[in-house]
Structures are given as C-alpha cells and as structure tokens.
Amino acid sequence: MKKLVNDPRGVVREMLEGLVDLAPGQALLAEEDVVVRAGLPADPAERGVAVLSGGGSGHEPAHAGYVGTGMLAGAISGDVFTSPSVDAVLAGIRAVAGPQGALLVVKNYTGDRLNFGLAAELARAEGIPTELVVVADDVALRDTVPPERRRGIAGTVLVHKVAGAAAAAGLSLEQVAAEARAAAAAMGTMGVALGACTVPAAGRPGFLLADDEVELGLGIHGEQGVRRAALRPADALVDEMLAAIAEDRGLRAGGRVALLVNGLGGTPPMELAIVARRALAGLRERGLVVERVWSGNLLTALEMPGVSLTVLTLDEARLARLDAPTDAPAWPGGGRIAATRQYLHAPSPLSATAAPRPGTPAGAAVRRAALAAAAALDAQEARLTELDSAAGDGDLGISMARGAAALRALPEDAWADPVTALTRMGEALRRAIGGSSGPFYATALLRAARSLPEAAPSPDDWSRAFTAAVGAIAELGGARPGDRTMVDALHPAAEALAQALAAGLPPAAAWSTAVNAARSGAEATASMHPRLGRAAYLGGRSLGIPDAGATAVVVWLEALASSPDGVPPATA
Known part of the structure; x- marks a missing residue:
C-alpha cells in the first residue's frame, strides 16, 4: 500500500x-x-x-x-x-x-x-x-x-x-x-x-475481508x-x-x-x-x-x-x-445539538398560487412531444451511460432517465399551454436531474418559455425560443461551439432551424434540417479536444468518442421530429 x-x-x-x-x-x-x-x-x-x-x-x-x-x-x-x-x-x-x-x-x-x-x-x-x-x-x-x-x-x-x-x-x-x-x-x-489498516513497517494489511x-x-x-x-x-x-x-x-x-x-x-x-x-x-x-x-x-x-x-x-x-474550555487542537468543540432535528419548508414560488389555466391544443401537442422525447431518452439510457463513462462520471444515462420520469409525472394542468408547459418542465428537470445537466436544461426551458408569446406560438416563435434556450445554456456554462459539449449539437440545430424557416421551408422540413445539423455536430465532437467539463481533465484520451451530452441532444431532437404532432413549430 x-x-x-x-x-x-x-x-x-x-x-x-x-x-x-x-x-x-x-x-x-x-x-x-x-x-x-x-x-x-x-x-x-x-x-x-x-x-x-x-x-x-x-x-x-x-x-x-x-x-x-x-x-x-x-x-x-x-x-x-x-x-x-x-x-x-x-x-x-x-x-x-x-x-x-x-x-x-x-x-x-x-x-x-x-x-x-x-x-x-x-x-x-x-x-x-x-x-x-x-x-x-x-x-x-x-x-x-x-x-x-x-x-x-x-x-x-x-x-x-x-x-x-x-x-x-x-x-x-x-x-x-x-x-x-x-x-x-x-x-x-x-x-x-x-x-x-496497513502498518508502515509491515507494508500490507493486517487482515483481509x-x-x-x-x-x-x-x-x-x-x-x-x-x-x-x-x-x-x-x-x-x-x-x-x-x-x-x-x-x-x-x-x-x-x-x-x-x-x-x-x-x-x-x-x-x-x-x-x-x-x-x-x-x-x-x-x-x-x-x-x-x-x-x-x-x-x-x-x-x-x-x-x-x-x-x-x-x-x-x-x-x-x-x-x-x-469546559480547551485549546487542544483536536478537541471537536462543544458538541451541542438541538432537542430534535429541525426542518424548514422553503417558501413556494408566487406562481404556485396561480389558478390553473384551461388546456389548449398547443399545450397538449407539447405534452405529446415531450413524452416522446422522454421515451427516447429511456431507450438510450445504456448508450448514454457508456458514452459518459468513457469521458465523464457515467451518470448521464440515469440522469436523463430521471428527467424523463419527472416529465411523465407532471400533472395535467402543467400542459395547459406551451409557456406553462416549458416552465413546469424546467422546474421538474431542475429537481430531478443532478450534476450539470439539470441546471442546463432547466435554464434553457425557462428562457424559452419567457421567449414565447402567450398566444399560440408560430413556427418562427418556436425558432426564436429555441435560439434563446441555446444561448442560455452557453451563457450559463460558458461553452462555445468546438468545446465538445452539448452546445456543439444545439447551436447548429438552432441556426439551421432559423435559416430553413427564413428560406420558406415548411416547419417539418425545417425541423428535419435542424436534426441533421445536430447529428453532424454531435458526431464532430469525437474529434474535438474537450475544453470544459470533466472530459477536459482527460485531454486527448477522450478522442474518438462523441460527447455524451451532445448525443443526448440528438436523441430528444429526433424524438420531437417523429412525435405524433410532428414538431413543436407545427403545433401553431
């Protein structure tokens, strides 16, 4: 030893x-x-x-x-x-x-x-x-x-x-x-x-268990x-x-x-x-x-x-x-404790007291798309775990599965309309997903919700919300394209969606273009030297393996593209 x-x-x-x-x-x-x-x-x-x-x-x-x-x-x-x-x-x-x-x-x-x-x-x-x-x-x-x-x-x-x-x-x-x-x-x-334990002079454990x-x-x-x-x-x-x-x-x-x-x-x-x-x-x-x-x-x-x-x-x-007082350096202190364990309840957000909104078709469509994404993440848990284990701590698969379970557990009134749905999704993922993924996805969804109009969003509204969400992730984590992170899939997808809609492509075709851009971006991470996250500590040892976070983005983007309603931009 x-x-x-x-x-x-x-x-x-x-x-x-x-x-x-x-x-x-x-x-x-x-x-x-x-x-x-x-x-x-x-x-x-x-x-x-x-x-x-x-x-x-x-x-x-x-x-x-x-x-x-x-x-x-x-x-x-x-x-x-x-x-x-x-x-x-x-x-x-x-x-x-x-x-x-x-x-x-x-x-x-x-x-x-x-x-x-x-x-x-x-x-x-x-x-x-x-x-x-x-x-x-x-x-x-x-x-x-x-x-x-x-x-x-x-x-x-x-x-x-x-x-x-x-x-x-x-x-x-x-x-x-x-x-x-x-x-x-x-x-x-x-x-x-x-x-x-191992006595220094012995050099081996005193017994084996x-x-x-x-x-x-x-x-x-x-x-x-x-x-x-x-x-x-x-x-x-x-x-x-x-x-x-x-x-x-x-x-x-x-x-x-x-x-x-x-x-x-x-x-x-x-x-x-x-x-x-x-x-x-x-x-x-x-x-x-x-x-x-x-x-x-x-x-x-x-x-x-x-x-x-x-x-x-x-x-x-x-x-x-x-x-009695002592200045002995190893004495651990007073040792005083409360008579019982003390609990405090965090105050609820003001929005929690608001009356439930009636459901809308757009909100129902967002729910179906979100559940399709959740199912896809569940199906890919093992693959995401394997990729994350190669260059991270191996918890992305289970984190995404926990996020998927949290989305399925949202009550009916959480899907009243797109703004409410994105907000409640962000809150659920914040609580369910540990590590860095939870804050990233929660921030993105909350920023996107604030970017959408109260009325039924148009395809261009969804595109602007997507761009805002990607910007929120980059702002929070400091990542840029080329850093080998989820941004390498998100950023090209958001740009491709905006450009396709501006060129007059139908929403479904524009979304397909965005998914292809995300897929290419995720694949490109395999040849990138990581500059952020745990993978950055491994240097070149992560080369040849696509980033797990970027791969997860592709998984849920593909699911949105094949959801029953097409994609969120098509629900307007």
Missing part, C-alpha cells in the same frame, strides 16, 4: 514535528517523542495537576492532538501501535509535572500498563505524586473477558477531557483521578471495521474483531453496536448521555454523519436524553475504514467538565 512517508523508522518523529509545527501551543521534547504544552510555568511549584496520556502512534489525532489548556499537559508516543518506553513516559512526567503531581490516563493494554505503570513508580520515587487511571471501555469483550481486562479504545478521549478540565479547575490529584476513573467506568464503546464482510468488536491496533459478520446497512450495524453498549452499561430511559462517533481513519465524513444520525435516533428511541454529540476522526487506527460508538452517562458535574 502506498504511503506518504520517508523512512518507516522515522515516521513517528517526523509526524510529531509536523504536528507541533502546526500547533503554537505545543512543544516537542528534544530527546524523546513527547509533546507537551508550551508556556507552562517555569517554576514547577506553580503548576497544577498535570494530565498525561499516550500510547502507540497511528491513532492520530490522539494523543498529541489533545495536548492543550484544559486537556492534556503532555502526550507520549511510541512506534506505530507500540507502547512508548518507560524513559519516554518518565521524561514527559518530569517535563510537565510539579509538586501537585501527574495523572496518567492509560488504555488497557499490557504494554501501556507496564511502561506507564513503571514510569509512575519511578516518578513517585523522585517525589512527583503520580496516579494511574486505566480506561477499559470496550464492551465487545463483555462475554470474553472480565471487565478489568477489556481494551481501552475511543472513549479514552472523553476521559482526557474530563480529567483535563478537573485539573484546570484546580482540583487535587486525588480528586482529578477520582473524576477520571468515574468517567471511565461510566461509558462503553464498540466498533466495526469494513477493512484493515471479503467485500460483503465486516469485523465487529475490534480494537484500535489493526487487529481483527470479536467476530466476523455480514455487511449490512449502516443503520443495522449501528443498532447492533448500540444494543451491546446499552445492555452492558445498563442504560435506562430518562438517563442523560453523551455520544462519541469516532472514525477509525478511513471513513469519510459522509458515512460518519449517516452513523451519527442513526446512533442519535437510536439513543432517543430508548428514552435517553442525549446532551452532547461529537463526530469525527478522534482516535483512529491509521487508515482503517470503520467507526466506533461511545456512550458516556452524564450528570451536571461531568457535563460541566465536557463543556
């Missing part, structure tokens, strides 16, 4: 140097991989209780990201997924602690407990009062090991916050330790992974979970994790809680938001009062795709610790 590193043996030091470069409130010990709070009183006697934490690297932004006023005074980093040395931990304690002492927040792994525990003993021998708080919040192991042997995972971040706020409030070491231990005992965490599998109940060191399960929708996975936490922690209706939605490093914000949505709803369905919610990559496992949920029970005192 590719990684942006130099020498794998130097990743931890170089990472810490980068983090400290970006955080003016932090400093890096010259001799050890320890990040400390900058600006601590030079006289140790003036310092309050120092809260420290740490462990193996690879969990970023933990632990260095939580060094700051109101959270950690220091963070000690080992190699990736490896406990730091006793000497490094002791150096961190010496750097930040004074007579008030130090509290070490440790996740429940053997290496961390041994190295931090021995460092604490050495610090005490030097006259620095030191306490150890062990976090063991992983409820996935509830049926496997006794509570004291569970792993410490993402809930550790909340213990950092509670302990750091208590220390900043001036409490004694014993009081800070008591609050930290109480917080650690009042929460549960469970995770799910969609894949493994099939496309339809997940690991439930994993830790934070790239290991497999408690069990392998089938991939299910996000809501189902969230419900299973919440059920395990609620059962283990004895959560009851009326209780007050905080929720932490933690990405494991490779989960995009989109998916974390989907998970947070269901986790919040699931807690509320249990009658719990969710006071605070945080979501993001807070304690990760390198680039592992997955998520963990932490639920912490609250009282007023603990909530005050979570709300």
